[in-house]
Amino acid sequence: MSHARRLLRRSRPLFWLYLAGPAIVGAVYAADAIDALAAPLVIGLVGYFLVPANVFLYGINDVFDAEIDAVNSKKDGIEERYEGDRLTVLAVATSAVLGLAFLLVIPARAGIYLLGFLILGAGYSTPPLRFKTTPLLDSVSNGLYVLPAGVTYVTLSGTHPPALALLGGWLWAMGMHTFSAIPDVEPDRLAGIRTTATTLGRRGALGYCVACWTAAAIAFGLLDGRVGALVAMYPLLVGAIVVANVRVDRAYWWFPAVNSAAGMLLTLGGLWQVSHAY
16 A cells, blocks of 8 residues: 555646646537536546556656655655656556557547657656756647647547647646746756756746746637636736745645636636537
8 A cells, every 4th residue: 555655646646637637628628518528438538647647747757857856855745756666667657558548549630649748748757858858848848738638629529629729728838837847946956957947047937937828828818818818817926926925936836726726717617618509
């Protein structure tokens, strides 16, 4: 049981909805009836992005960041340090194989998004690509968080999601990644790791987040003004954090709740549209 608990901690339960949430939103906005959301394939995909995909993504990260994490204070709390256990490697491999297995049952177009997620997820931490050590590329590659929405959207609708939705989601993920990297600036610099956050510094990185989230709000706003207004709260929140002189290391832990609330509003809006379609 101790091994299972450690593996669950490694999958970052606090962040499970960062992948499963987009999968749910994609399904809701693609559905033409409420019943479509109960399809076994849709439930299976959401379930995959809820736990196994997080084991895959964060497990790879922990394995290749073991040396850096040894001096990272974030690992002293709710996160887990990798110390060479074989269970993590096995779980990561199993999660990757499970993801590839979905390619056999989802539409080919949906497979593009799933493969994109797996490739970017592995390339972010794994040499020789290791996107996370290249400023800007570390941020851009984290658009992978919007790809679960593409998987479920295409699976249900047979068509690609609106380009503005993909662009807005990608920009939002870029901002969120850099914001989450700000608490790691000192450990990354000590380890000789260059990221967007270490290059820009804390204040510059906050400005970058504001720029990404503002651009995301504009993209979503061109698609739907209500969604644009919802995303516009993110740059405003950064402004409030700066004015209130709150450390990003502390504010960082607010965002799972903030993002979950935003995702819930998006989901409820989509469900309302589906239920009133006829």
